[in-house]
Amino acid sequence: MIKELHIAAQYLAASAINFVEKKEDDSHTNLSWSSESSTLFSRPLNLAGDKLALDFSSFSLVWYSNKEIFNSLGLDKVTHNQALDWINFQLKANGFNSKLNYSFHYDLGYEIKMDDYSFPEADQKELQKISNYFSVAQSAMQKVLEKQNLASDIKVWPHHFDLGAYVVISETLSLGFGLAIPDSGIDDFYYYISGYKGNDTLETKNFQKLENGEWQTGEWKAGTLRASKVNVEKAVEFLSNTIATFREHYD
16 A cells, blocks of 8 residues: 555645745655654645645545645545546635646656556555554654754655655764665665765765664665564664764764
8 A cells, every 4th residue: 555655645745846835855845744643744735724634544635724624535446537626626615726736846656647547445454554654653753853852854755755854963974864665675664864974975884783774885875674563662773873873983
């Protein structure tokens, strides 16, 4: 279901591209995760604070108005065009003057034609599992930021669908870390952390071997930990240890 959730989240991203003031770093498109409701939220789309959301537990799009549910659409066997029609109805009903332009400056990498696309029937067990990954990761990241007195938003970036944070430690060290979905490199949800000096990625090949996780030292330089069976405490330990290693070498 992760592919289907990734695709569904693009409705939230498209809404932000259409109706939220553009930011150079694309942060206007990023999404907020609510562990309490297992829901992804767009940024506010108007001055009234309307948001488009994706509820993982019910596999549905949800329109929020005045911080309350205005309407929802279950995505089981719903076509892409039906979803667009529903969103445009919500836009009109809530005072928006234009329809949604569903277009992006990035590619998700899925070989599908959206005009012919239909969402499958929801796999509730898989949806719950994915929700848990996001909630555990968000809790762990919040604890690490607080423990180390660091400040960052924790957001889901719709392009790669990772839950991430970014902190500037010093002039010589910045860190990006979070939870990524399975990809061609790692066939599991996984925690990651990379270091940067300006726009340059920092080397990891001279770092001491991790007790939990491993250092990626090829073209992609990062610390990674498979997320299966990792609880909040283990995730905190991994992120804390890798942050300490980057600080030891580069701060």
